[in-house]
Structure formats: C-alpha cells, structure tokens
Amino acid sequence: MMVESMSQRSQRVWLITGCSSGFGKIFVSAILAWGDRVIATARDISTLSNFAHCDDVELLELDITDSQHVLNDKVSKAIAMFGQIDVLVNNAGYVLSGVLEELSQPQILDQFNTNVFGPLNLTRAVLPHMRSRQSGTIIFMSSIAAWKGVAIGGPYSASKFALEGFVESLQKEVAPLGVNLHLAVLAQFRTDILSAQRRQSGRGVNSIRDYDAAVDAFQSRLEQTNGKQPGDPIQAVERIMDLVYRRGYFADQRELPLRIVLGSDAVEIVRDECQQMLDDLKKQEQFGTSTDYPSRGEVEKYE
Ligand SMILES: NC(=O)c1ccc[n+]([C@@H]2O[C@H](COP(=O)([O-])OP(=O)(O)OC[C@H]3O[C@@H](n4cnc5c(N)ncnc54)[C@H](OP(=O)(O)O)[C@@H]3O)[C@@H](O)[C@H]2O)c1
Ligand SMILES: *[C@@H]1O[C@H](CO)[C@@H](O)[C@H](O)[C@H]1NC(C)=O
Numbered sequence: 001m002m003v004e005s006m007s008q009r010s011q012r013v014w015l016i017t018g019c020s021s022g023f024g025k026i027f028v029s030a031i032l033a034w035g036d037r038v039i040a041t042a043r044d045i046s047t048l049s050n051f052a053h054c055d056d057v058e059l060l061e062l063d064i065t066d067s068q069h070v071l072n073d074k075v076s077k078a079i080a081m082f083g084q085i086d087v088l089v090n091n092a093g094y095v096l097s098g099v100l101e102e103l104s105q106p107q108i109l110d111q112f113n114t115n116v117f118g119p120l121n122l123t124r125a126v127l128p129h130m131r132s133r134q135s136g137t138i139i140f141m142s143s144i145a146a147w148k149g150v151a152i153g154g155p156y157s158a159s160k161f162a163l164e165g166f167v168e169s170l171q172k173e174v175a176p177l178g179v180n181l182h183l184a185v186l187a188q189f190r191t192d193i194l195s196a197q198r199r200q201s202g203r204g205v206n207s208i209r210d211y212d213a214a215v216d217a218f219q220s221r222l223e224q225t226n227g228k229q230p231g232d233p234i235q236a237v238e239r240i241m242d243l244v245y246r247r248g249y250f251a252d253q254r255e256l257p258l259r260i261v262l263g264s265d266a267v268e269i270v271r272d273e274c275q276q277m278l279d280d281l282k283k284q285e286q287f288g289t290s291t292d293y294p295s296r297g298e299v300e301k302y303e
Contacts, residue, residue, distance in 0.1 A: 012036045012037070012086040012087060013081075013083075013084050013086050014027070014039065014085075015038075015039045015075075015078050015085045015087070015088045016088075017064050017119075017122065018091045019040040019041055019047075019048055020042040020048065021047075022192055022233060023141065023191060023233050024040075024042075024091045026237045028040045028057065030237050030241060032051075032054060032057065034241065037056040037057070038057055039057075040059055041059070041074075042061065045059050060074060060077065060081075062074050064090075064114065064118030064119060064122055065117075065118045068121050068124065071122050071125045072125045074125070075122070075125040079129055084133070085130070086135070086136060086137065087136070087244055088138045089139045089141070090119035090123065091139075091141050093115045093119075093141060094111075094114060094115070094198060094200065095156045095194065095200065095222075096108070096110070096155040096201070096202065097153055097200075097202065097218060098202020098215070099151075099154070099202070100154060102207055102208060103155060104202070104204070107200070108158075112158075114159075115159035115160065116163050120163075123138055123170070131178070133178075135179070136178070137181075138179065138180070139184060140164075140181070140182070142167075143156070143160045143185065144269045145161075146161050146185065148273055151218065152215055152218035153218070164183055167181055168183075168258060180256060181258070182258060182259070183258060183259045183260075184236070184262060185260065185261045185262065185266055185270065186231070186236060186263060187230070187231050187263025188263065188265060189231035189232070189236055189263065190229040190230075190233060191229075196223070201215075203215060230264070231265075236262045236263070239260065240262075
C-alpha cells in the first residue's frame with residue numbers, strides 16, 4: 001500500500017480517553033502533528049487547557065465509569081464535533097495492586113469498572129456509528145499484566161486479562177462489519193502510571209502479617225520503577241499510529257494483527273509465557289486427551 005501524502009488523504013477523527021496524562025496526552029500531540037483531528041477527553045477538562053486553542057482539537061469531559069446513557073450522550077456530542085469518529089482509543093486506566101485477602105471488593109470492582117466495563121461501555125456507545133459507516137478502528141491499551149500474573153498484581157492483571165478476553169471475541173463479531181479492533185500489549189512505559197498519586201494499593205487497616213514481606217517488596221519495586229521504565233511512550237504511540245494508518249511496518253502487511261506487542265520486555269514476556277505453556281502442554285498431552293468419550297461425537301471445532 002502506498003503511503004498517502006497529507007494533501008491526498010482525508011483527515012481522520014480520533015476520540016481518546018484519559019488525555020490528562022501519559023499515553024493519552026501523547027496521542028493528542030502526535031495526532032495533531034500528523035495532521036489529523038482529535039477529540040481529547042478527560043475527567044477534568046481543565047487538564048486539557050494546553051490543547052484548548054488548536055483548531056483540530058475538541059475537548060470533552062468524559063469519565064469512562066459513567067452510566068451507559070451518559071456515555072451514549074457524550075458519544076453523540078463527540079460525533080457532532082467533527083461529523084464522525086474514525087478511531088477510538090480506550091486508553092484511560094489505572095493500577096490497583098494488593099493481595100486478595102487484603103483487598104476490599106469495592107476496590108476490585110472499581111478497578112474493573114475503570115479498566116474493563118468503562119472501555120466496553122464506551123465501545124458499545126461508539127459501535128453503532130462505526131457499523132453504520134462500515135468503518136472504524138478501536139484500540140485497547142493492554143499490558144504484560146494480561147499475559148503474566150505476578151504476586152500482588154492480581155487486580156490489575158485480572159482486569160487486563162478480562163479486557164483481552166472480551167476484545168478477542170468482540171473483534172470476531174465486528175470485523176465482518178468493517179470495524180477493526182486491536183490490543184496494544186504494552187511493557188513498562190515511562191508515564192505517570194506508577195506515581196504515588198496515581199497507583200493504588202489494597203493495603204488498609206486489615207493488613208495480614210504473612211504478606212508483609214511480599215507486599216513491601218512489590219510496593220518498593222513499583223516505587224523504584226516509577227520514572228525509570230525502559231519504554232518510551234512517545235515511541236509506543238507512534239507504533240500504534242503505524243498500525244492505524246498502515247504506515248511503517250504495517251505499510252505492506254496484508255492483515256493487521258489483533259495484538260501488537262510493544263517494548264522489549266513485553267516481547268520477552270509474551271514469548272516466555274507461550275513457550276512455558278507449550279512445554280507444559282507437551283508433557284501433559286496424553287493426560288489431557290484422556291477424558292473424551294470412547295466414541296467421540298462429531299462436533300464443530302470451538303472457534
Ligand atoms: N505506562 C505503562 O507502563 C502501561 C503499561 C501497560 C498498559 N498501560 C495502560 O495504558 C493506559 C494509559 O496509562 P498511562 O500509562 O498513560 O497512565 P497515566 O499517566 O496514569 O494516565 C492514565 C489516564 O487515565 C485517566 N483515567 C483514570 N480513570 C479514569 C476514568 N474513570 N475516566 C476517565 N479517565 C480516567 C487518568 O485521568 P485522571 O488524570 O483524571 O486520573 C489519566 O489521564 C492505561 O489503560 C494503562 O493500563 C500502561
Ligand atoms: C456500564 O453500563 C452498564 C449498563 O449497561 C452500567 O450498569 C454500568 O454502571 C456502566 N459502567 C460501568 C463502569 O460498569
């Protein structure tokens with residue numbers, strides 16, 4: 001596919017959640033630099049004042065945990081701003097860590113509301129528009145946490161696992177209708193996500209001594225990683241834009257993958273997890289296939 005020059009191509013309109021910080025903020029700048037239009041959203045719209053005077057930006061207050069009908073209204077407003085939405089980036093999210101026995105159910109639910117149900121609700125609000133145009137791209141920000149569970153990392157991992165599971169299914173539902181879904185599986189990137197103000201932990205009054213050492217070690221690891229993550233978020237945003245615009249690496253790819261894996265630690269983790277599973281499966285193969293009825297019925301493959 002040829003790379004189109006700016007005058008040849010029509011401008012695309014992006015809608016991005018969580019633009020007050022990190023990846024969201026970087027997306028807005030990168031899209032403007034590329035010459036496209038963007039609806040930048042945040043819970044607190046005053047955090048977007050940097051962008052207030054750009055012609056190609058509209059600002060919209062949006063909390064992804066709002067109810068479905070509020071999100072539907074926001075999406076109608078967003079569509080009216082530039083007449084369409086071509087790309088939605090479900091970016092907003094945060095990290096909750098902690099051990100199951102110490103976390104409260106409301107804390108876990110809040111993690112899922114923000115990282116899973118919010119993005120799915122917003123996607124539900126945008127899909128009718130994209131289906132009617134038989135065109136659109138939706139990006140979901142996933143993580144190595146969706147590929148590897150680590151001690152004390154349960155809530156965030158569970159939320160990203162759940163997100164990937166739903167998106168993998170949804171992709172197969174909407175791809176035949178012209179809507180492309182993608183998961184960006186991100187390593188550790190240098191945003192504010194691990195700052196003390198942003199990351200949340202489930203250690204409260206009910207801390208259990210048995211977990212002290214593990215929790216302390218995990219928390220101090222996050223603290224030490226904050227600001228020193230190996231991944232450059234500006235580069236990650238450019239790679240995601242390569243996918244959306246089919247430029248760079250994707251310029252001559254016939255099919256776009258559901259997942260792109262970004263950051264060398266992410267490439268390593270996904271590879272190691274797959275290898276580990278293959279190794280386990282090989283050892284267990286006879287064991288695992290021993291549970292069928294002797295005369296195995298003919299059913300269609302699960303797909
Ligand atoms: N950085 C990494 O290493 C990394 C790795 C894997 C995946 N990710 C994913 O990348 C995405 C962006 O993270 P980031 O690294 O850019 O972190 P960040 O700098 O902390 O930014 C997170 C953004 O999400 C917003 N947000 C949180 N809850 C929200 C809600 N209910 N409604 C609307 N916005 C909300 C925050 O807004 P407020 O300012 O209002 O809080 C903020 O703008 C997240 O989904 C994260 O899980 C990041
Ligand atoms: C998502 O939409 C459902 C209704 O479809 C609503 O019950 C829920 O509160 C919404 N938001 C979240 C974060 O779950």
